[in-house]
Amino acid sequence: MGNRRFTxxxxxxxxxxxxxxxxxxxxxxxPDAQAARKRAHKQRVDDNKLAKRLMRETGRAIADFxxxxxxxxxxxCLSGGKDSYSMLDILLTHQARAPIKFDIVAVNLxxxxxxxxxxxxxxxxxxxxxxxxxxxxxxxxxxxxVIPEGKTMCSLCSRMRRGILYRVADxxxxxxxxxxxxxxxxxxxxxxxxxxxxxxxxxxxxxxxxDGKHIVIRPLAYVMEKDLIAYAALKQFPIIPCxxxxxxxxxxxxxxxxxxxxWDKKMPGRSWNVFGALSRVVPTHLMDxxxxxxxxxxxxxxxxxxxxxxxxxxxxxxxxxxxxxxPIDAQDQAPDSPRHKTVFMTDLRGLPS
Numbered sequence: 211m212g213n214r215r216f217t218x219x220x221x222x223x224x225x226x227x228x229x230x231x232x233x234x235x236x237x238x239x240x241p242d243a244q245a246a247r248k249r250a251h252k253q254r255v256d257d258n259k260l261a262k263r264l265m266r267e268t269g270r271a272i273a274d275f276x277x278x279x280x281x282x283x284x285x286x287c288l289s290g291g292k293d294s295y296s297m298l299d300i301l302l303t304h305q306a307r308a309p310i311k312f313d314i315v316a317v318n319l320x321x322x323x324x325x326x327x328x329x330x331x332x333x334x335x336x337x338x339x340x341x342x343x344x345x346x347x348x349x350x351x352x353x354x355x356v357i358p359e360g361k362t363m364c365s366l367c368s369r370m371r372r373g374i375l376y377r378v379a380d381x382x383x384x385x386x387x388x389x390x391x392x393x394x395x396x397x398x399x400x401x402x403x404x405x406x407x408x409x410x411x412x413x414x415x416x417x418x419x420x421d422g423k424h425i426v427i428r429p430l431a432y433v434m435e436k437d438l439i440a441y442a443a444l445k446q447f448p449i450i451p452c453x454x455x456x457x458x459x460x461x462x463x464x465x466x467x468x469x470x471x472x473w474d475k476k477m478p479g480r481s482w483n484v485f486g487a488l489s490r491v492v493p494t495h496l497m498d499x500x501x502x503x504x505x506x507x508x509x510x511x512x513x514x515x516x517x518x519x520x521x522x523x524x525x526x527x528x529x530x531x532x533x534x535x536x537p538i539d540a541q542d543q544a545p546d547s548p549r550h551k552t553v554f555m556t557d558l559r560g561l562p563s
Contacts, residue, residue: 216278216310217269257444264441267432268300275416277427278386280310284427285384287375288318288342290331290450292442293390297430299445301388302340315341315382319374321367322348330448345378362461372419379424387419391428394435397485398466406462410496412488 272278286301288294298316305314318331328344335342349370357363379387391413400412415431418424430438442449473480493501 215276215280216272216304216308260437260440260444264296264300264433264437265303268297268429269304271415271431271433272304272427272429275427275431277416277429278304278308278310278312280312282312282385283383284312284314284386284388285375285379285382286314286316286388287390288316288331288335289390290318290448291390292438292447292449293392293430293435295445295447295449296438296441297388297390299441299447301429302338313341315343315384317343317345317375317378317382319349319371319378320344320346321350321371322346323350327450330450334448343378343382345374347374349374364461364463376419376421376424385425387424387426389426389428390430392430392433392435392438393485394467394470396428396431396488397470397481398463400484400488401466401469402462405466 278284284301286294286298288298298314301314305312316335320326320328332342332344347370349367352370353363353367357366375387378384396413396415400410403409403411413428415428417426419426470481496502499505
């Protein structure tokens with residue numbers, strides 16, 4: 211492979227005419243028609259911002275973690291949900307614009323769920339004209355036979371699905387496996403581990419598989435779920451609902467998701483601060499002896515700017531975020547604003563410690 215690396219591409223400029231030319235008042239246009247035109251124009255502007263934001267954030271995530279390299283063959287795991295459809299669509303756009311060359315193959319695992327419309331994805335992918343593979347494995351019967359009724363099926367289903375996809379990646383010669391997990395998934399995993407697992411662990415944007423043979427990437431790591439919901443509606447993807455695990459109520463992950471959503475409503479910025487903390491870990495100020503040698507710690511007699519002030523308390527009077535009452539549409543903020551720096555997660559080292 212070459213030495214070229216993926217760099218976050220600037221979205222192509224919008225070609226929409228100026229707002230004034232679209233919504234200019236005219237004496238022969240009725241007020242209702244004018245209002246409809248203004249609403250339509252605003253919707254077009256919002257849609258354009260959404261598409262640019264998704265391209266920018268996925269591009270930054272890919273570049274930050276060197277997810278895709280020149281010559282890669284990326285296996286995009288497509289479930290038929292909003293996240294994987296959006297990921298495939300965005301990666302295809304990056305493929306056309308990126309300064310490197312990489313291949314994409316879409317893969318769907320048909321788990322033989324009752325009523326699963328197995329014609330939708332093949333028809334959609336054929337229309338796109340991209341390479342794809344449909345792997346058929348009856349994991350549904352296994353999961354429903356092994357797991358008692360009313361119990362969560364996610365864990366077993368996930369393990370079986372993972373093993374199958376690793377095998378398919380080998381057969382297809384894929385160098386990267388792309389999954390559609392987003393920012394909210396990463397946050398939820400962190401809190402699930404914290405609340406129920408007693409450990410600080412999240413869902414990394416890039417990792418090596420447990421068999422040591424594959425690199426798994428999550429290009430949507432910086433993307434909020436609400437943006438993916440809006441994008442799926444905009445693109446009108448043929449969504450296939452999950453009737454196996456997605457319909458199970460009272461799952462801990464759903465509870466954590468509701469908590470995060472409530473934060474975003476009442477305290478804008480809190481969830482992004484937690485997300486930012488995942489890349490600003492200070493091992494010397496935690497308690498994991500595997501990360502820092504507390505037992506061997508000795509005074510050096512040398513000033514350390516990162517050393518503990520010991521008797522001082524942290525001052526959080528100045529939040530990383532701007533006033534919560536200010537607009538949250540961060541792409542319209544100045545590049546040096548605290549909200550912009552935190553939301554887009556490209557260089558948190560520049561934020562105050």
